[in-house]
Amino acid sequence: MRKYRLMAPGPTPVPEKVLLKMADTIIHHRTPQFQAVLKDVNIKLKKLFQTKNPVFVFASSGTGAMEASVVNLVSRGDKVIVVKGGKFGERFAEISSAYGVEVVDCDVEWGKSVDPEVVSELLKENPDVKAVYSTLCETSTGVVNDIKAIAKVVSATDAVLVVDAISGLSADELKTDEWGVDVVVCGSQKGLMLPPGLAFLSLSRKAQKLVESSSLPKYYFDLKAALKAHAKDDTPYTPAVSLIMGLNTVLDMLLEEGLDNVLKRHAKLANATREAVKAMGLELFSEKPSNAVTAVKVPEGVDGGALAKKMRDEQGVTIAGGQAALKGKIFRLAHLGYMDEYDTIGALAGIEIVLSQLGFDVRLGKGVGKAQELFK
Numbered sequence: 001m002r003k004y005r006l007m008a009p010g011p012t013p014v015p016e017k018v019l020l021k022m023a024d025t026i027i028h029h030r031t032p033q034f035q036a037v038l039k040d041v042n043i044k045l046k047k048l049f050q051t052k053n054p055v056f057v058f059a060s061s062g063t064g065a066m067e068a069s070v071v072n073l074v075s076r077g078d079k080v081i082v083v084k085g086g087k088f089g090e091r092f093a094e095i096s097s098a099y100g101v102e103v104v105d106c107d108v109e110w111g112k113s114v115d116p117e118v119v120s121e122l123l124k125e126n127p128d129v130k131a132v133y134s135t136l137c138e139t140s141t142g143v144v145n146d147i148k149a150i151a152k153v154v155s156a157t158d159a160v161l162v163v164d165a166i167s168g169l170s171a172d173e174l175k176t177d178e179w180g181v182d183v184v185v186c187g188s189q190k191g192l193m194l195p196p197g198l199a200f201l202s203l204s205r206k207a208q209k210l211v212e213s214s215s216l217p218k219y220y221f222d223l224k225a226a227l228k229a230h231a232k233d234d235t236p237y238t239p240a241v242s243l244i245m246g247l248n249t250v251l252d253m254l255l256e257e258g259l260d261n262v263l264k265r266h267a268k269l270a271n272a273t274r275e276a277v278k279a280m281g282l283e284l285f286s287e288k289p290s291n292a293v294t295a296v297k298v299p300e301g302v303d304g305g306a307l308a309k310k311m312r313d314e315q316g317v318t319i320a321g322g323q324a325a326l327k328g329k330i331f332r333l334a335h336l337g338y339m340d341e342y343d344t345i346g347a348l349a350g351i352e353i354v355l356s357q358l359g360f361d362v363r364l365g366k367g368v369g370k371a372q373e374l375f376k
């Protein structure tokens with residue numbers, strides 16, 4: 001027997017309390033009982049997303065909400081700016097192109113965060129841009145973008161700012177209304193400590209205006225229908241009842257802990273991980289590391305694929321390798337959601353063992369000791 005440990009940036013471990021809640025009898029969704037839950041969830045989601053605007057819940061993975069943020073805000077031939085710099089930034093460009101939306105690329109070297117000044121320049125060169133798309137945490141590179149500064153630039157124009165906070169929400173700071181972020185998209189299986197299957201989208205007044213004029217095809221993700229139902233604490237179609245029951249418990253847990261404390265917890269685990277891998281003689285990949293996930297360069301001479309595989313198959317710890325061009329070049333350790341100091345120390349201990357098996361010269365306990373020191 002081997003204990004199964006999820007340390008990848010999604011899906012993340014689900015607290016026992018939440019698992020039990022989701023095992024409850026399924027109730028019908030068009031009942032006062034379920035409507036009361038939805039009403040509760042809608043209020044708490046606004047607190048978590050730090051917005052007064054509605055936050056919609058879809059039965060899809062996070063990408064569904066990303067697609068919703070394209071098909072509802074713009075029309076064929078409209079122009080959008082997409083901050084790239086990783087697999088998920090690129091996804092916004094792919095979705096936009098699939099719908100015939102013109103993409104102005106804001107290219108960022110993978111591992112670096114976007115310079116808000118570059119976004120500002122692109123907006124000046126393209127005054128007809130309808131929306132700017134960026135990730136908060138670019139999960140593929142472990143980078144956090146300066147959304148506050150980007151929002152400052154975008155909110156001074158007619159364009160709306162859409163932020164993919166699928167991995168960033170609850171790990172990296174995001175003050176939606178205060179900073180002027182129009183749309184935030186999220187998913188259930190990362191910082192929200194739920195199984196995969198829910199997507200979220202918050203919508204500002206400015207963005208609601210675009211929803212009215214957007215003519216791209218859509219049906220399930222039509223935000224006009226979502227808005228109408230949301231006003232009555234309802235959903236247009238059958239909601240994922242069990243996941244929403246679990247969500248209600250998760251929101252209680254997060255709000256009880258307090259958003260500041262949730263952020264501090266992620267910061268503490270991320271900081272210890274960064275310092276620990278450096279103590280092992282490894283290098284961070286990200287220039288501006290997120291507190292959701294730490295991306296580490298696979299050292300010279302070590303097989304990156306074998307590292308992640310041995311971690312999973314022999315140590316029972318699922319970490320993530322690199323995606324696309326970073327395959328085999330980095331590994332990623334998450335700090336997302338239901339994780340604590342001992343999950344972090346355990347994963348670091350496994351990394352040390354596997355690195356030494358793969359011929360990297362590391363003294364066992366070097367990184368673990370560093371993390372312990374920081375947790376003292």
Ligand SMILES: *Cc1c(COP(=O)(O)O)cnc(C)c1O
Nearest residue numbers: 061062063088137139166167187
């Ligand atoms: C995980 C992730 C996604 C994709 O979410 P799915 O739930 O797999 O559709 C998109 N963006 C970011 C930043 C992510 O971390």
